[in-house]
Amino acid sequence: MEYPFYAMLSRMKYIERWSLMRNTREENICEHSHEVAVLAHALALLHNRRYGGHADPGRCALLALYHDAPEILTGDLPTPVKYDNPAIRDAYRQVESVATDRLLSMLPADLREDYAPLLRESEGTEEERRLVKAADKLSALIKCVEELKQGNREFARARAATEQAVRAMKLPAADCFLDEFLPAYELTLDELGE
Numbered sequence: 001m002e003y004p005f006y007a008m009l010s011r012m013k014y015i016e017r018w019s020l021m022r023n024t025r026e027e028n029i030c031e032h033s034h035e036v037a038v039l040a041h042a043l044a045l046l047h048n049r050r051y052g053g054h055a056d057p058g059r060c061a062l063l064a065l066y067h068d069a070p071e072i073l074t075g076d077l078p079t080p081v082k083y084d085n086p087a088i089r090d091a092y093r094q095v096e097s098v099a100t101d102r103l104l105s106m107l108p109a110d111l112r113e114d115y116a117p118l119l120r121e122s123e124g125t126e127e128e129r130r131l132v133k134a135a136d137k138l139s140a141l142i143k144c145v146e147e148l149k150q151g152n153r154e155f156a157r158a159r160a161a162t163e164q165a166v167r168a169m170k171l172p173a174a175d176c177f178l179d180e181f182l183p184a185y186e187l188t189l190d191e192l193g194e
Helices: 005-014 029-051 057-066 086-105 109-119 126-149 153-168 172-180 182-186
Strands: none
Touching (some): 005 029, 029 126, 029 172, 057 109, 126 153, 126 172, 126 182, 153 172
């Protein structure tokens, strides 16, 4: 029997993000998931080393890699739509649950229990899930910074709202990233190398 799970995951590169906004550079969920994994790993390290946390950086990176996998089947619903009201948010969670079940059905039975917690975001501790959520928001913020750097004012309000959302998480590692690492995203390649 053949199983299409990994072939389906490879289609993440075709699902575009930020569909309601004019972009100077398109971003897909494959790129986004990679960036969120890098950021989640970094946040877990900061959380552990500087703030006494106990998160598993590798687990955070793994959770981040799969955090948007159901969007292969659902598409990326823009944040203003997804969170506009509780009814839409709850209905979308049900759609994501059905998409997750469908993805899991594309695996042999003996692998499903390994992937189910990753795709259902039930894997990891609450601490690790919060770090991944913060990394997801930081990735969105970085996209806003990059678009603004290219002169695209379309992302000005999104940047302010996203930065406020990260700060509102009250997660010291995320605040640290904002203060110590985010400013470098404003620099040019030559400035980064100095």
